[in-house]
Amino acid sequence: MAGLYVHFPFCKQACHYCNFHFSTQLKKAPDFPILLEEELESRYTFLEAAPLESIYFGGGSPSLMNPSDIQRLIQKAKELLGTIPQVEITIELNPDDVTIPYLEGLQQAGINRVSLGIQSFWESDLQLMNRAHNREQALTALSQCKEHFDNVSVDLIYGMPGSSLRKWQENLEVLASFEVPHLAAYALTVEPNTALAHQVKKDQIELLPEEEVAQQYEWLVDDMTKQGFVNYEFSNFGQPGSFSVNNSNYWKRKPYLGIGPGAHSYDGRLHRNWNVSNNVLYQKGIASGQLANTSEILTQKDVFNETIMTGLRTRWGVNRVAIQEQFGAVYARHLETQVEEHLIQKNLFWDGDTLLVSRQARFLTDGIAADLFLVNFDS
Numbered sequence: 093m094a095g096l097y098v099h100f101p102f103c104k105q106a107c108h109y110c111n112f113h114f115s116t117q118l119k120k121a122p123d124f125p126i127l128l129e130e131e132l133e134s135r136y137t138f139l140e141a142a143p144l145e146s147i148y149f150g151g152g153s154p155s156l157m158n159p160s161d162i163q164r165l166i167q168k169a170k171e172l173l174g175t176i177p178q179v180e181i182t183i184e185l186n187p188d189d190v191t192i193p194y195l196e197g198l199q200q201a202g203i204n205r206v207s208l209g210i211q212s213f214w215e216s217d218l219q220l221m222n223r224a225h226n227r228e229q230a231l232t233a234l235s236q237c238k239e240h241f242d243n244v245s246v247d248l249i250y251g252m253p254g255s256s257l258r259k260w261q262e263n264l265e266v267l268a269s270f271e272v273p274h275l276a277a278y279a280l281t282v283e284p285n286t287a288l289a290h291q292v293k294k295d296q297i298e299l300l301p302e303e304e305v306a307q308q309y310e311w312l313v314d315d316m317t318k319q320g321f322v323n324y325e326f327s328n329f330g331q332p333g334s335f336s337v338n339n340s341n342y343w344k345r346k347p348y349l350g351i352g353p354g355a356h357s358y359d360g361r362l363h364r365n366w367n368v369s370n371n372v373l374y375q376k377g378i379a380s381g382q383l384a385n386t387s388e389i390l391t392q393k394d395v396f397n398e399t400i401m402t403g404l405r406t407r408w409g410v411n412r413v414a415i416q417e418q419f420g421a422v423y424a425r426h427l428e429t430q431v432e433e434h435l436i437q438k439n440l441f442w443d444g445d446t447l448l449v450s451r452q453a454r455f456l457t458d459g460i461a462a463d464l465f466l467v468n469f470d471s
């Protein structure tokens with residue numbers, strides 16, 4: 093089974109931390125739904141493993157799309173690839189785009205899961221991030237989403253400059269009062285070529301010390317666990333039955349097709365490709381039938397390393413039997429050797445044949461995974 097990702101590359105304004113592909117030239121936005129449809133028609137055969145288990149509208153700000161355009165894309169995907177009966181169809185929403193008529197339009201279009209980009213309930217954080225919404229809009233949008241959809245996810249950001257554990261706890265308390273079934277919480281990271289990177293370089297913003305960021309993450313995991321959420325991926329928390337199918341499939345390395353500028357696709361084996369991250373070139377490429385798209389053929393070593401990285405970030409871990417079957421004895425032995433030190437340090441542990449990161453080492457997951465990578469073996 094497979095997934096479809098649709099990238100809508102426009103935003104009302106640039107959030108200071110964001111390095112996703114988007115443009116604020118909104119006058120071009122109405123041209124894009126039809127371009128996306130044309131790309132889907134020309135590239136859907138990339139997926140051999142249809143039907144679709146999930147369709148995901150991300151961006152950018154897909155909540156700038158009309159529900160009728162979203163509906164047409166969903167219908168086209170169903171026609172070309174088919175969907176399983178319980179297909180998950182998600183859209184990312186910015187709180188300032190949410191209205192009751194819009195949510196009703198999304199329901200009619202076939203959307204059954206919404207992911208609301210709140211990021212913080214604190215006005216000061218929202219202003220610092222240059223978000224287009226304020227606290228009031230976040231609260232209103234969240235209660236409206238809850239009224240219209242059972243499957244609601246919220247995005248929050250921790251480790252904000254000038255924040256404190258208490259401020260972060262209050263964000264989580266406000267969220268808890270809405271009883272949403274899913275949360276994605278990310279640490280604020282400074283990406284190159286963003287306004288935030290510039291502000292940090294100019295000493296206009298002081299980042300929170302790493303220990304305080306880790307403390308906020310620790311609180312998050314404990315608090316969400318107490319509320320009955322499963323921390324099924326490093327940054328993702330779901331009530332049982334409410335894990336994101338789209339995200340889970342990505343971590344399980346299932347095939348997906350990404351359409352839109354900058355969107356990535358993966359065939360589930362060794363082939364990954366991505367579209368040009370430029371709206372003008374994308375539009376020209378679709379018009380001429382020659383969309384600029386870069387391909388990469390992964391080596392076994394790449395796939396092994398990615399399997400370790402994504403596996404350790406999830407509750408499904410890394411299974412040594414599957415490693416042996418997929419990659420062979422040399423890789424399996426490498427894994428057994430590399431984990432030893434981390435087993436002694438109690439950063440990792442075996443649950444049967446599954447390698448998992450211990451609770452104490454969760455915040456160190458990426459570094460631990462890198463220690464297990466194969467770096468000097470030609471496959």
Ligand code: SF4
Pocket residue numbers: 102103105106107110111112114151152153186209
């Ligand atoms: S709305 Fe989302 S995609 Fe757009 S700039 Fe902000 S974080 Fe980036």
